[in-house]
Amino acid sequence: MTRGGINLMLKRWGFSYTRPTYTLKRADKNKQESFERQLKVIKKLRRRVHLFIRRRMPYP
Template identity: 70%
Template sequence: MVTCIFFLVMQGYYTIQVAELLNVHRETISSYVKKFNQGGIEALLHRDYSSGKPAFLSPEEEREVRRMIEHSTPAEEGDSCESCWDTRILKHVFEKKFSITMSRSGICEMLKRWGFSHTRPTYTLKRANRQKQEAFQRELDMVKKTPQAN
């Protein structure tokens, strides 16, 4: 689009005419021409992007939190009696250790950026008897198949 603007301007069209032809505001055309006249094509290509909102955690705090999540449990850190981390516990840790208030959804997004994924814990019964479980499952299937009398 920028090349089209300059082609039309160099052909002798006024900025108002170029704006009408391209359905762009005339001040936009004028600002492009002004930038080009001041600094050439480099001035048009250069963009100052916002660096975004500042991070809540410093790099050192971030490393500490990552280490904590990867190598310990909330119970080991003394923050909860839970055996796995979740956003509720991390929110409490951030408030207690770093005096930072973050939303749980913000914490979730931060964890995604760090490469963590959300999983639900699965439980296995250590003392479960496999034969008894299979026998119970067969009996349950038989009960389900038997018609119920009213």
């Protein structure tokens, strides 16, 4: 199917399709690595808190 054909089909079903009007800049590798490290720490802390709460709270 062509993009136009898919666009018409989506319109018939009540949806719409638009192409992005911008492009993302290249990501800064250092910032990306920093973000990934922070995300890992947050996930570990979240997991620890969840396990702590789970152990402390009785379930019905």
